[in-house]
Amino acid sequence: MENDKKIIVTVSGIDKTGIVAKITTKLAQYNVNIEDIKQSICQGYFVMFLLGCFENSNYSFKDIKSALLEVGNEMELEVWVQKRQIFDNMHKI
Amino acid sequence: MFDAKSILETINMIKVNNLDIRTVTLSLSLRDCIDKDIKVVGENIRNKILKYAKNLCNYANEIENEYSIPIVNKRIAVTPISLIGESSKDMNYVYLAKVLDEVATEVNVDFIGGYSALVEKGFTKGDLALIESIPEALSSTKKICSSVNLASSKAGINMDAVLKMSKIIKETARLTANEDGIGAAKLVCFCNAPNDNPFMAGAFHGIGESECQLNIGVSGPGVVSAAIEKLPKDVDFGTLANAIKKIAFKITTTGELVGRELANKLNIPFGVIDLSLAPTPNPGDSVAGIFKAMGLQHAGACGTTAALAMLNDAVKKGGIMASSYVGGLSGAFIPVSEDALMIDAVKKGCLTFDKLEAMTSVCSVGLDMIAIPGETPSDTIAGIIADEMAIGMINKKTTAVRIIPVPNKTVGEMAIYGGLLGEAPIMKVNTLSSSCFVNHGGQIPAPIHSLNN
Secondary structure: OHHHHEEEEEEEEEOOOOHHHHHHHHHHHOOOEEEEEEEEEEOOEEEEEEEEEOOOOOOOHHHHHHHHHHHHHHOOOEEEEEEOHHHHHHHOO | OOOHHHHHHHHHHHHOOOOOEEEEEEEEOOHHHOOOOHHHHHHHHHHHHHHHHOOHHHHHHHHHHHHOOOEEEEEEEEOOHHHHHOOOOOOOHHHHHHHHHHHHHHOOOOEEEEEEEEOOOOOOHHHHHHHHHHHHHHHOOOOEEEEEEEEEOOOEEEHHHHHHHHHHHHHHHHHOHHHOOHHHHHEEEEEOOOOOOOOOOOOOOOOOOOOEEEEEEEOOHHHHHHHHHOOOOOOOHHHHHHHHHHHHHHHHHHHHHHHHHHHHHHOOOEEEEEEEEOOOOOOOOOHHHHHHHHOOOOOOOOOHHHHHHHHHHHHHHHHHHHOOOEOOOOEEOOOOOOOHHHHHHHHOOOOOHHHHHHHOOOOOOOEEEEEEEOOOOHHHHHHHHHHHHHHHHHHOOOEEEEEEEEOOOOOOOEEEEEHHHEEEEOOOOOOOOOHHHHOOOOEEOOOOOOOOO
């Protein structure tokens, strides 16, 4: 399934320098291609959504998720990494 | 491309409103385990469960991680054990209960259901032996759940079985008196028991089911409350019902995704998804909370039965739209001990036993997790069961009784179980005698299926 290799990364927390840089660097390290990205600041609160594809990565979903959660821990951000299918299933008829 | 609003909504449903997969239940036939020698039956059961369920928990944990949605319970449901032990010489059912309990521990599931008998029209020797073994089986094991089908719309009510079960419930509670009669919390009497229900304590692998399948139970009363709270207070009932249907759709599609993925990993067929609003004692995870969101002062107020009827129906409609394989109980559960606001309503005197009984005529199950005084006579318990069976029989719906006569405790005290089973205020029960009625013996005949007034 094509969708099986797509992930949605959601990052939120207090805004600070280097959030996008750290997350995307980690994704590059794990060979996850970024297909779409949206980011905004709302009352000092940082929110980012990112669609990634790990089709060509040698790493598993689990490895990639752990690595991103670690970045979240270091930067005191809330990071969610989920396979995309859950959103497609829930919100499309 | 993606829609940020949808992503936030999903995360919010999981994080704030307690959306979860309540149970993944491996439903397994044990009919090929039958043997004359009970030890061989036990060995066959052990081998078969290990073969199918050894990876259940690992795979469930993997999927939980992939979608970041909690899978709270991993369970197994098996063929009613009365059928499996019946051909063995000594019909030592307690031995089979212990085997099931051990193997459940080995594969790390939290409950195994199917210590059951289907006796709506009479007992076989095996049915009787199993029923009589229930108190010992439930008091000497940790993970066994037991259910007995006493009635159906096609067969009527087996009143001999009702009477027998009232005594079995009391005895089971007595043998587990040091834990407030917890054995009775794992024992349920049914009318029209579903064959594919993934929820405990009533799950078993029905006779007409396939060799093995994975059934999913999804919950989310908090999500439904939140959806209703977002609406203006003055919306009409059509709008209210639509909001419930939409959210039920979203919950069901999510559950089916998880169910199909897990069935795929286990290499077994996907069975059904059961969307049941099953509360937990956690804040915000309450069916009684939905009544408040709908505008009732508290659960038990006049209008509660109508609110529950609409909720139950809208949940089913949303679920049916989302999946072709909706089954099990599907609707709204109203267990008292497992719902913080139901407990509160009982404690404050807002919700009485009689109102609960009325509510069961439109909810998806029945009198569930209700603690009553330990001194309640077994004939009164038989009367309670008979009433509940009658509601199910006449209305062609599943009804159930999971009631705990808490030893040495009375009205005003609490029965404490912990975990998902929660805690229950002991409720007042009508003290008039039912003895002469319930002791007539025999069968309440099957009802007429026309002239529906």
